[in-house]
Amino acid sequence: MKQPHHIAHKKMSQLIQSYYGLQVDSISFIPLGDKSYSYKIRCENEDSFYLKLLDKKIQQDAVKQAQYYLPLLTELHEKNLFPAAIYPILTKDKRNKIEIDDIVLILFPWIDGPTLANSYPLQENHICHIAKLSAKLHMTTEKTGKDIELPNETFDIQFLDELHTYVSTLPQRSASEELVNIITSKEKEIISLIKQIKELASSFKNIHIPFVICHGDLWGGNLIESSSGLIIIDWESVILAPMERELAGYITQMPITFIKAYEDEIGSNIEPNIDLLRFFSFRAQLHNLYCWLRNLLVYQLNEEQRLNDIDMIKNHCLNRWDGLEEGLQKLEQKVGKS
Secondary structure, three states, rough: OOOOOOOOOOHHHHHHHHHOOOOOOEEEEEEOOOOEEEEEEEEOOOOOOEEEEEEEEOHHHHHHHHHHHHHHHHHHOOOOOOOOOOOOOOOOOOOOEEOOOEOOOOOOOEOOOEEEEOOOOHHHHHHHHHHHHHHHHHHHOOOOOOOOOEEEEOOOOOOHHHHHHHHHHHHHHHOHHHHHHHHHHHHHHHHHHHHHHHHHHHHHOOOOOOOOOEEOOHHHHHEEEEEEEEEEEEOOOOOOOOOOHHHHOOOOOOOHHHHHHHHHHHHHOOOOOOHHHHHHHHHHHHHHHHHHHHHHOOOOOOOHHHHHHHHHHHOOOOHHHOOOHHHHHHHHHOOOOO
16 A cells, blocks of 8 residues: 555554564555555664554455455465465464454564565566466465365456446546546557456356466565565465466566476476466456545545546557567467467
């Protein structure tokens, strides 16, 4: 979020001291992302932590996701199954989060180093490293406990009908001329893509597709380049899904390099399904568009957040679609269609 939560820093300090036994020296708000409130916690002994705050009223999805990704991260850490994953600090009574009134607090180790968010286009060594990490994560699927219940990929597209409504009624609903112009100029393309993704989702219902543990949002902003290597953060999107869900994020970022490094790690060849890659690539784009439009049309955003969401639609969503389709077609020519 771009603005801090209304909870006082003094109250946060008291909660951290009470539940974790940490003496807080300072709390700094980090204006980052749109799924949670982020803070850097510095303790009197100079240890630092990352605090994720969720507001139950406006971040219901993130609160639900914490119910399954936090137990997974705890198990991966305690069993040393996947050291590249961030993990929650447990409270004094071994809980992975604090729930107080309308908020949830989750404490993580502070990882020094930049993310790869501003490193695009990624270097080849980064692509190889990420591909190998993906493979290692996927191979933990059979090693996690039976009590770790992750969501399964259902090829859900229910949001598309609401997105269609937002797009087709936007001129009557939005006071922002800039937003209306951005969307109406792409309306036919958006509606056509919605139809295509619906058809692809229907085609997957009757075929067997292997599922593995996928991070689900393995872009540069969720990868911290630390002194010990890449650390993967923000696991809200973790899911049991086809490996193509991970690969889809690299269609325009050396996909062949990714595939070869992935194959080296697992010790066998793969033949990605292009239809799955197209589905995951464009469903993600449409879902991002849906979320930003919903924020702008439904919620009361401050001006900074409103301008941010419009910019995200224009410069981090709609302008990427041509490149994605070109990358998919090039990959299909090289690896063939499954």
